[in-house]
Amino acid sequence: MILRARTVITNTGTPIENGAVAVAKNRFVAAGGFDEIRAMHTGEVIDLGEQVLMPGLVNAHCHLDYTMMRRAINPQRSFTEWILRINALKRSLDNDDYRAAIAKGFAELKQWGTTTVANIESFPELLPDMTPPPIRTWWFFEMIDVRHRLAGEETIAGTLSFFDQRPDWIGGFGLSPHAPYTASGKLYELTADASEQLAMPVTTHVAESREEWEMFRHGRGELHDFMEKLGRWMFDNQERRTPLAHIAAHARLGPRWLLAHMNELDEPDFALLAAMPQPPSVVHCPGSHRYFRHSPFPLKRLREIGVNVCLGTDSLASTLTLSMFDEMRILARQEPQLDPSEILKMATLNGAKALGIEAGKIAPGSLADLIALPHADNAREVHAAVIENREPVAWMMLDGKILSQ
């Protein structure tokens, strides 16, 4: 199949005017000028007209379970207050609510051009009855062992039973110890071992809030007191390591890890990342970051030391939409010096890289996930125009198949 559009953004070179893409089965074969592609490849030609054709968006951090929580929690005085509010809300919901939330979340992701999502699943027991996901989905099994710190092996064993064969599901499975304040060092250790043995990605929330920093570095503060009251064993960090150093002391971090947030880092943390031959990826969630009024995200430093930084929405309990266009716009406002083409890569290519898949770009052999957007005629620069898109995405290709919206 050959797809033609006014402009093609490949993420591997400059945008192609009057461009075309050749697709065979679920992979790209070639991209280039329309005449050149038509001369070299056979198959049906679909002309998308005055549109921009580009890789589908990759949301590298999402919690579809909480899609019904839009505007349900006003920004709180503290991060700990927010945890109390979401926990109370969760207690008022049942499995049918979560099933409905996941379906609604998928619809919203698709509407806004997301073709791949990394979804952290807090209720994996819902999965056996679920129909195959409508977009490429990585299900990360969330693990928490606050009160049962010796049950790590059982937690992992239970988790692995969740990865029963589901051949018609596109995407994959991963592990997600929730955060260093809710997952024990032992759980991180077992997760790292399982990830290596099974070549499985891992995601975790790290160094998100000032309260988390205070708990780890100073052994005090609101989150510290709350976790202590919950029964967490509080003597696991006598060295007063930072949240990142604490995880790194238990687990060998590498390219299979997606560290979400990473707002609170000190110089030794940057040195620790810089010294890793293959550092983990970092996921920034601009809307959620703004909601919580976290410390500035150290994007420039992380990029300078070669960390792959990608974008996610987080859940609707701390942001307003599941649109990656909104996330790109918030980031563009926060970081006006950042080139729009880089922002677009953070929302596509970098997320795919973090998940270890050949996607997020139009290159021979990579997965054929595409979206088309109306071409803005007055746009000086096509990447900036894409970031400004405010229309639902009307055309999408997923795994080589055109989806009707």
Ligand SMILES: [Zn+2]
């Ligand atoms: Zn999260």
